[in-house]
Amino acid sequence: MLKVLIADDEPIMLEGLRFLVDWHKLGFEIYAEALDGEDALQLVEENCPHLIITDIRMPVIDGLALIEKVYTRFPDTKFIVLSGYADFQYAQQAMKFGVSNYLTKPLDETELESAVLAVAEDIRAEEERRALQRSILDRSRAETVSRLLMGDVRKEWVDKARSLLKLHEQSRIRCIYLACSNSEYSEQERVSLFQRLREAVDLNGLTDVSVHPFELGINRSGFILAVDSKESVLTIPLIDQFVSHIRKECGETFTFAISSEVRGVISLSRAYQEALTAEVCKFPSNLPRVYYYQDKIVEESPSIPEVTKTSLIQAINYGNVDAVRTLTLDLFMTLSSSEAWAAANLSTLKLEILQELAQQGADMENWSRRWFASPLPKNVGELKNSLLKEFLEAAEWTAREKGARIDDIVSAAEAYVKQHYQGKLQLQHVAEHLHVNAAHLGQRFKKQRGLAFNEYVHTVRITEAKKLLLRTEMKITEIAHMVGYSDPEQFGAKFKALTGVIPSSYKKG
Incomplete structure (x- = not known):
C-alpha cells in the first residue's frame, strides 16, 4: 500500500x-x-x-x-x-x-x-523507470566485473571500474568465490545472500567497503569486496565475521573460497585465480568450509611446466585439434600425482585460455558460465576427460573463427586492390598491409575466388581500362599508365587476353 x-x-x-x-x-x-x-x-x-x-x-x-x-x-x-x-x-x-x-x-x-x-x-x-535503470546499471556492473576477472584490463573496462564500481589503482580487494551445495538454489536466494552480505558490511561499520557480486554458472557465484584505504582493512578476522553473519542468516549452504588481499583493479584476475585455487585445494582455516588462499603453500607446490602450458595455449590459438589432444594428455602426466593440485592448476589454466579466447572475440560470459558451471572433478581420470573436452571445444572454435577471419581477409584484399590498382601491387605488399602470411593469403584467395591474386589484379585493371576507353578521349598509353601498367605493350597483351580484342578495336566498338 x-x-x-x-x-x-x-x-x-x-x-x-x-x-x-x-x-x-x-x-x-x-x-x-x-x-x-x-x-x-x-x-x-x-x-x-x-x-x-x-x-x-x-x-x-x-x-x-x-x-x-x-x-x-x-x-x-x-x-x-x-x-x-x-x-x-x-x-x-x-x-x-x-x-x-x-x-x-x-x-x-x-x-x-x-x-x-x-x-x-x-x-x-x-518506480518502473528506476527499476529499469537499476537493472541496466547492475548488468553493466556485472559485465565489468566479469571482464576484469577474466583479465580484460583494456582501458574501456578499467574506466568503467572507476565510474561504476569505484575501483581504483589503490583499492584493496578480496575475491570471495561461492559454491552452493543446494542444487535448487534459486535466484531469489542468491539476491538474499548478497543483501545479507551488505548487511554484514554495514553491521561492522565499514560503510566504505563496496560489494560487487558476480556469477560463474549454476549455483556458483561470488563477490568482490573492495575499499580504498592505505591500511589493510579486509582482514581474515573481519571476513570471518562476514561469513558467520551470512551463515547465521542463510544457513550452512555455502562454501567460501577467499583470495588474498590484492591492490588495484588490474589485480582482480589474480584474486579470482587465487579464490579458484583456494576452493579446489581447501586450505584449512578457523571456520568449516571456509578456505583462504595461502601463497606460501602454493609457491612450494608443483605447477604446470611453463613450456607445456605455453604450447597448449598456442595450439588452441591455432585451432590445432590434434596438438591440443596430445598436449592435454601430456599435461596430466605431470599432474597426476596430486589430484587437488591438478584441479587447482587447471582451474587457473582454464582462466588463462578463456582470456586468450576473449582476445579473439569470444563471448566471455557465455564461455565462463559453461566452463565454470560446476566444480572440477576430483578424480584425475574424470578431470582429464572433462578438460580434454573443453580444450578441444576451444580449439575447434578457434579454427572456425580463423576460417571466418580468412574469408574476411580475402574480401579485404579485394577491396585493397580496387582502391590501389593504379599503383604497383604485389601479393607480399597486400599481405603485409593486412598482417597475414602472403603464401597463405595467395592460397586462400585462389581457393575462394577461383583465380590467382595477380590475375585478379589484372582483371580489375582491365575492367577500369574498358570504362576509360569508352568514356574518355585519353590515349591508350595514358590509359595504360592510369590503370597501373608502366609498359603499354604489356597492357595491350593483357587486354587482348581478357577481352579477345586489342584496346584500339575495343574503343572503336
Whole structure:
C-alpha cells in the first residue's frame, strides 16, 4: 500500500477526506493526519509518505511552506493541494515544487479519486523507470566485473571500474568465490545472500567497503569486496565475521573460497585465480568450509611446466585439434600425482585460455558460465576427460573463427586492390598491409575466388581500362599508365587476353 498523509486545520475536512473515497481500493492507506504544517512536517520526517494532501492556509507552517520544505528533503514525494478560489495564486506557486494537482473546496469525490489515481500511476511509472535503470546499471556492473576477472584490463573496462564500481589503482580487494551445495538454489536466494552480505558490511561499520557480486554458472557465484584505504582493512578476522553473519542468516549452504588481499583493479584476475585455487585445494582455516588462499603453500607446490602450458595455449590459438589432444594428455602426466593440485592448476589454466579466447572475440560470459558451471572433478581420470573436452571445444572454435577471419581477409584484399590498382601491387605488399602470411593469403584467395591474386589484379585493371576507353578521349598509353601498367605493350597483351580484342578495336566498338 502507498502511504498518504492529510493535513488541514479543519477537523471536519480531515474526517471528510478520510471517508470521501475508498483509499484501499485506490492502493493507498492514510497513515497520519495533521492539523497544521508543523505537525505534518514532523510526521513526514519520522516516516515520509508517498503522497501528501494539504490545505494551503494552515497555522504555524502553511501548506506552501510545508510543500517547499518536504520537496527539498524528499523530492520524490507527491502533493495534492486543497485550495479555496481565493488561494488559486498560492496553488499555482506550489506547482513548481512538484504538486501533482490542486482541488478546490468543497471537494468532489470523483475529482479526488481521479487525482489520487493519477498520483498512483505516476509513482508506479517512476518506480518502473528506476527499476529499469537499476537493472541496466547492475548488468553493466556485472559485465565489468566479469571482464576484469577474466583479465580484460583494456582501458574501456578499467574506466568503467572507476565510474561504476569505484575501483581504483589503490583499492584493496578480496575475491570471495561461492559454491552452493543446494542444487535448487534459486535466484531469489542468491539476491538474499548478497543483501545479507551488505548487511554484514554495514553491521561492522565499514560503510566504505563496496560489494560487487558476480556469477560463474549454476549455483556458483561470488563477490568482490573492495575499499580504498592505505591500511589493510579486509582482514581474515573481519571476513570471518562476514561469513558467520551470512551463515547465521542463510544457513550452512555455502562454501567460501577467499583470495588474498590484492591492490588495484588490474589485480582482480589474480584474486579470482587465487579464490579458484583456494576452493579446489581447501586450505584449512578457523571456520568449516571456509578456505583462504595461502601463497606460501602454493609457491612450494608443483605447477604446470611453463613450456607445456605455453604450447597448449598456442595450439588452441591455432585451432590445432590434434596438438591440443596430445598436449592435454601430456599435461596430466605431470599432474597426476596430486589430484587437488591438478584441479587447482587447471582451474587457473582454464582462466588463462578463456582470456586468450576473449582476445579473439569470444563471448566471455557465455564461455565462463559453461566452463565454470560446476566444480572440477576430483578424480584425475574424470578431470582429464572433462578438460580434454573443453580444450578441444576451444580449439575447434578457434579454427572456425580463423576460417571466418580468412574469408574476411580475402574480401579485404579485394577491396585493397580496387582502391590501389593504379599503383604497383604485389601479393607480399597486400599481405603485409593486412598482417597475414602472403603464401597463405595467395592460397586462400585462389581457393575462394577461383583465380590467382595477380590475375585478379589484372582483371580489375582491365575492367577500369574498358570504362576509360569508352568514356574518355585519353590515349591508350595514358590509359595504360592510369590503370597501373608502366609498359603499354604489356597492357595491350593483357587486354587482348581478357577481352579477345586489342584496346584500339575495343574503343572503336
